Amino acid sequence: MAKRILFLFSDTGGGHRAAANAIIDGLHLEYPGQFDTDMVDFLRYYSPRPLRYSPRLYPSLSHMKSAWKLTYESMNGPKRSRAVNQITYPYLRRSSERLIAENPADMIVSVHPLANAVIPRAMRHNPVPFVTVVTDMVTTHAFWYSPRADLVIVPTDQAMNRGIRLGLKADHMKVVGQPVSPDFACEIESKEELKREHGWTEDTPVALLVGGGDGMGPVRRVARAINDAEVPVTLAVICGRNEELYENVSKLNWRIPHHVYGFTSEMPRFMKAADIFITKAGPGSISEAFICGLPMVMYACLPGQEEGNVDYVLDGKAGLWAPDPETVVQAVTNLVEAPAIRATMAEASLNLARPNAAREIAHVLAAQLQK
Numbered sequence: 152m153a154k155r156i157l158f159l160f161s162d163t164g165g166g167h168r169a170a171a172n173a174i175i176d177g178l179h180l181e182y183p184g185q186f187d188t189d190m191v192d193f194l195r196y197y198s199p200r201p202l203r204y205s206p207r208l209y210p211s212l213s214h215m216k217s218a219w220k221l222t223y224e225s226m227n228g229p230k231r232s233r234a235v236n237q238i239t240y241p242y243l244r245r246s247s248e249r250l251i252a253e254n255p256a257d258m259i260v261s262v263h264p265l266a267n268a269v270i271p272r273a274m275r276h277n278p279v280p281f282v283t284v285v286t287d288m289v290t291t292h293a294f295w296y297s298p299r300a301d302l303v304i305v306p307t308d309q310a311m312n313r314g315i316r317l318g319l320k321a322d323h324m325k326v327v328g329q330p331v332s333p334d335f336a337c338e339i340e341s342k343e344e345l346k347r348e349h350g351w352t353e354d355t356p357v358a359l360l361v362g363g364g365d366g367m368g369p370v371r372r373v374a375r376a377i378n379d380a381e382v383p384v385t386l387a388v389i390c391g392r393n394e395e396l397y398e399n400v401s402k403l404n405w406r407i408p409h410h411v412y413g414f415t416s417e418m419p420r421f422m423k424a425a426d427i428f429i430t431k432a433g434p435g436s437i438s439e440a441f442i443c444g445l446p447m448v449m450y451a452c453l454p455g456q457e458e459g460n461v462d463y464v465l466d467g468k469a470g471l472w473a474p475d476p477e478t479v480v481q482a483v484t485n486l487v488e489a490p491a492i493r494a495t496m497a498e499a500s501l502n503l504a505r506p507n508a509a510r511e512i513a514h515v516l517a518a519q520l521q522k
């Protein structure tokens with residue numbers, strides 16, 4: 152009989168859902184018919200008020216950068232995170248037990264920092280393996296590393312070292328890579344064919360501008376600055392689930408070739424067609440860009456969890472940090488005018504790619520179930 156694996160995620164951004172989907176795809180590709188998989192947004196459906204509103208509030212909360220950083224840091228240490236988990240457990244226990252009772256599984260996999268202490272604790276009457284897959288790259292929050300998890304899978308050596316500093320043993324963790332959809336590793340049409348398919352001109356390089364799954368950060372201001380400066384690119388803007396952003400970007404007084412899209416489930420086809428990637432420093436987007444060999448211009452990062460991603464890309468020479476629209480204009484102009492630099496950066500980006508991470512994580516999960 153197929154074993155059932157339950158994935159705990161939440162739509163706080165697009166990255167956790169994308170990571171869960173990627174691992175599920177990896178499992179079904181590597182072990183056809185052997186696993187039943189399910190995903191639950193545990194914050195939305197199995198947490199008390201006001202926590203259950205987090206997916207809805209996340210885009211606005213993450214705009215309040217100072218408050219976000221303060222909250223993030225105030226709980227980010229071994230003692231502080233343990234204290235928070237201890238204090239909040241009575242408030243979260245009942246909904247967590249309900250989650251476990253209503254979603255029986257042979258294994259639970261968390262791809263979200265807030266599930267890792269409370270859920271294994273609530274599982275004490277129903278012990279099945281609990282695995283955490285960390286989906287932040289470098290400056291990972293202490294909440295990711297619970298000693299109650301049977302295994303913590305991390306994307307980078309830096310995330311592993313962070314776990315060790317927070318008190319986890321090295322053999323409690325495994326470095327595999329950021330899980331991104333196996334579709335990114337598939338051979339598809341050439342860049343030129345994909346550009347034609349999208350109706351993008353081949354006369355100028357195409358810069359793809361994305362603000363994560365929720366269209367976060369100053370996407371409109373960046374698009375407007377590139378347009379106002381008449382940077383010689385075609386600008387393709389993906390607004391994700393942010394409908395207001397879609398409206399606003401569509402209404403700009405456009406002077407350069409441009410294309411504006413809402414949420415797409417065809418991200419590999421967009422990224423493989425593009426020449427430059429302008430992005431918030433989200434771990435999913437960055438890891439996907441590595442696989443597509445895209446030079447990156449990062450225009451924003453969430454305080455705390457995404458700050459290390461910027462250094463990771465810069466250290467790997469795969470991109471540029473441009474924290475205001477004017478610097479983005481400069482960075483994109485430089486990349487357009489210097490194809491050789493663009494090519495070197497594209498190569499560096501490819502060097503950081505872990506295209507098989509989702510499939511490899513599938514193997515680790517299968518092995519953990521065998522134990």
Ligand code: UDP
Pocket residue numbers: 163164165166167169361362363364365389390391392413414415416417418432433434435436437439
């Ligand atoms: N994404 C998508 N469609 C869109 C916009 C984004 O599938 O229209 C995906 C993107 O490919 C990536 C994820 O959403 O996998 C965004 O994850 P990231 O970690 O970069 O940022 P987050 O949204 O979690 O802040």
